[in-house]
Amino acid sequence: MYKIAVCGCGVVGSGVCDALIHQREKLSRRFAREVGLAYVLDIRDLKGTPYEPYKTDSLETILSDPETEVVVITIGGLDLAADYCFRALKAGKHVVTSNKAVVAAHGPELERLAFSKNHRFMYEASVGGGIPIIRPLNICLYANDITEIQGILNGTTNYMLTGMFRRHASFDEMLARAQRKGYAEADPTADVDGFDAARKIAILSSIAYGGFVDYRKVPCRGIRDVALVDHELADKAGFAIKLIAGSRFEGGKVFISVEPKLVPRGHLLSDVNSVYNAILTKGNYTGDSLFYGQGAGKEATASAVVGDIVELLEAPAVASLPEFVDKEAEIARDERPARYYIRFTSLRPVPAGALIDLFGDDTLCLYSKVEKDPWEDIDVDVTGGVITPACTPEELEAKVPGLNPLGATLKLILKVLD
């Protein structure tokens, strides 16, 4: 029997177990041999669950069974999960994981170790949940020189941003809602501050550009500063606000960032809403390609893990190591001109003419409501915004202080996706 072990029976792990139990016959028929779940390792006792018959307390039991071919690591966190990956590979097992922290931190070593053992380390589920993207980048699109990746890679923040706009809700309201629905953790930092998306774009960029991108070097900015009024102003101008994890490869350097950006309506990423994810790639042969689907969740992520297992059954060894294993990417700051969205407040409306004088002829001026003092019904604050013509970060920095003499106080700057 081709035995599969699952370590970590949480949301994703239990989804993998369910899929393996449900599709046992389909898998076994395809490969003309018995393929199925054999072990579930978890600290909980799993009594009364469908996984109880497979329960084990010891990784050693799994690794010492010569019929165990694949070890699935769906444990969260970094250190224990990484340790399990290394141990399983050293014991001569294939490893499949959904843990992006492990891949982002230890991908090259784990790839090298697997290759040296003539086994495979696979992680389709680590980026984009159920969306096939690792394999398409690594194989299907390999003929291309990939020049750009733009992604909506975090379902939690996309759910929150979509909800702020649709429900006219505040950041805090949507965070509470995401937590109630199980989309956000009690400590939402990894999602809300962009660290999760940073790991994912680092993984994709490493594969696409052939140099390892250290996720700790990805300039990363979350969505905490984005207010409902920003959605309203952006919408007036024909934009949606999305947390964009993007990278570009030019002159041997990787320009990469995670930050909320204004996305023009009509752009392929502008209609990716709620918990859905999407990845847009640009290649010299294929032009724009888009991969869209559920970016998280038990079933979608389990689908990606089982897809890796199918691939392992098809091809238990590979001929090449990814290029990023031996090469570190050079990361540089993006100084290309871009358009910027700027929000400010003032005591009275700033004349559009003055804003155009400051930022340039093609400046788009957006005005929002006047805040009233709820007790005295007097105007206390005017919120305004502009979208600047394309300028470099340096030019922008030189112009922004010009808001002060106009009586305006800077509140937020976001880049516009080009």
Next chain:
Amino acid sequence: MYKIAVCGCGVVGSGVCDALIHQREKLSRRFAREVGLAYVLDIRDLKGTPYEPYKTDSLETILSDPETEVVVITIGGLDLAADYCFRALKAGKHVVTSNKAVVAAHGPELERLAFSKNHRFMYEASVGGGIPIIRPLNICLYANDITEIQGILNGTTNYMLTGMFRRHASFDEMLARAQRKGYAEADPTADVDGFDAARKIAILSSIAYGGFVDYRKVPCRGIRDVALVDHELADKAGFAIKLIAGSRFEGGKVFISVEPKLVPRGHLLSDVNSVYNAILTKGNYTGDSLFYGQGAGKEATASAVVGDIVELLEAPAVASLPEFVDKEAEIARDERPARYYIRFTSLRPVPAGALIDLFGDDTLCLYSKVEKDPWEDIDVDVTGGVITPACTPEELEAKVPGLNPLGATLKLILKVLD
């Protein structure tokens, strides 16, 4: 050296040659061996082209070279291309093709022959041009029970339909334009009448549902009857018109068709414009997934061919045959209720109330312009349309003759995509 031969140096074939020449170093580095173009077989003499050094006139030369590992078949048509595929596989070579006619007609035999030789028959390029879809369906999404595929699979017709709407052009104008741009053949039947899309949805459905779908059994209707006025009426009601190649798997049966449909704006397929293609899959684990990109063209299709070659280098043999090789799919007519768009003409406007009485309370009535006689400035024809509530084909058939007593002449019926 890992030698690759390309048979048929037309649009796609020359693109494959270009990619292999351009990416020779990248491929050779990845696989730590020389990987490159060795032969180009074509009836033209290729003098003065970059392919001249590789030119051969004989398939035998290619097949008898033991270093030739992969034979790429980019010949059009059916019989010669199929013959070359069979001969190359029999000679113990891998075969990669972009020829959907061969795959749709001989897929099972060619898969079986390749498997028996411990070699591979690959055809990612046969559907969706540069979009990875065959491998994602066959591997990445295999955990799913796929229940539905909806695709825009023909770039020529999508270019024409998009152009009719955007340029207010007639079918004939857009056909001429597509021919001038090289998007449509001199004989446009295969594209315009839906036969190309039928082959593609037959291929995808065979893989997704595990039973061979004979493309000749796919109910197939092209876009010749779709007039500019249909785009205008559909747009008023919030729909775009697209040639939809779709299938559904239910109760062991495949419900499949190629036909122009009204797609609601906001649906993932409604914004797929011009020569772009997209495939939407529904699975029980992943829900909706969308794959979008250039569906045709030299570079995009070449990318898919080279992707197959990369896969071959990674995994020169596979453990399983696709299920459709041994099983024919049962194709059935779709009798589910759907909404329908109906266009008619009349001498004077038909009262909306009468149309609602005929088709049901939720009927949407759409009126178009009145045609004037250009010489006498009198009204000669009124074009009108409705979108019916959901009804079965049988119910629809019973209601449509009711147009006659209202003085209306039926012109066109299209289904609305649900």
